């Protein structure tokens with residue numbers, strides 16, 4: 001075993017590591033140690049959420065940049081262990097241009113308790129773009145929404161609900177390519193351990209569908225379409241449409257905008273919730289057209305279709321893709337579905353009894369990437385701490401021990417090339433070139449987005 005120390009960036013401390021059975025480097029980034037294969041050189045901190053700290057790194061094997069997410073102490077309780085295992089298995093199953101995929105995986109720490117997941121490095125995320133002064137044209141909004149829906153069509157064809165779609169979980173590149181990330185809360189449709197999920201925190205509050213706010217126990221693909229509607233509105237208005245500060249306020253925000261629902265639109269929620277709404281002052285709601293005066297008729301029409309109280313009447317992902325608002329990009333032949341659905345019962349950890357089983361399963365996956373780990377298999381933990389269900393950070397975007405806040409993306413000049421389009425003679429994501437097939441309307445490529453610093 002060798003270990004090296006190398007300074008890679010002024011804000012990254014790198015020291016040799018001697019306790020890990022591979023050629024490793026330990027780099028400290030904002031107080032978090034990354035003990036990883038020396039093949040990777042940590043470059044800088046790029047983000048964090050409720051569960052992971054993410055750094056940009058150079059992969060010296062091919063000199064490409066990548067993102068490495070550290071998930072600390074994955075076996076501290078059953079929920080975190082299962083959540084992580086589920087996320088890893090999902091990422092390994094997915095194969096789509098608008099969904100992030102795993103390049104590599106490493107473990108470190110006592111009993112390999114810390115996990116490092118390597119993915120393609122993206123320039124920024126949509127939360128940072130929305131909060132930046134960068135102008136967003138209607139074409140930007142269309143293209144981001146189109147790619148979100150294109151990725152979601154694929155996820156839904158896997159029978160996977162993302163359940164935590166929000167701007168910070170949508171990674172974007174300067175050329176406006178978008179990839180969905182963070183599958184820690186993903187589940188199958190109406191999962192068997194549904195009650196378990198209901199006690200756990202589900203979907204960042206602002207993007208949470210009303211049926212979840214109202215404690216319905218039905219989980220359908222429509223919950224993701226609601227989140228897409230919220231993201232769409234946030235792209236149009238540059239601020240969250242339903243920024244509830246707590247559970248009750250979340251419902252008031254929705255009632256303020258959409259008005260009191262017809263009883264038949266909330267037939268699916270528990271009687272108690274329906275009585276609660278009936279007892280409130282009726283709300284006439286607001287006109288989305290007035291809230292988003294610069295949005296086109298088509299944009300407003302699609303927004304209404306996504307933000308329907310009744311999940312059964314909310315548009316599906318295919319209907320959204322076919323909506324006239326996205327006509328410049330929609331190309332059914334280039335919107336692939338999965339070859340096989342993801343079987344949560346078999347694939348995910350529903351059958352695993354707890355963190356011990358999840359740990360074994362995660363270790364096996366890590367060995368697929370690093371066969372040398374096989375010989376280092378640690379004894380099973382005897383005193384795994386189980387603190388019960390972990391609550392997700394409610395409401396606000398991210399809460400992180402490193403105290404990260406969103407940096408703003410500065411604007412950059414417009415380019416006069418045509419819009420990229422998936423399909424045809426090589427779409428944007430296939431060739432990463434701005435190829436245009438005949439479209440109902442020709443649009444100029446929007447200004448690029450860029451991460452600050």
Ligand SMILES: Nc1ncnc2c1ncn2[C@@H]1O[C@H](COP(=O)(O)OP(=O)(O)O)[C@@H](O)[C@H]1O
Pocket residue numbers: 046047048049050051052053054067069100119120121122123124125168169171181182184
């Ligand atoms: N591949 C990546 N490229 C660039 N930034 C990333 C990448 N993955 C994550 N990030 C940044 O890190 C943040 C947290 O990552 P995420 O996977 O959502 O972790 P969590 O599960 O903790 O929310 C994202 O919001 C984004 O800003």
Ligand SMILES: [Mg+2]
Pocket residue numbers: 049050168169182
């Ligand atoms: Mg996240």
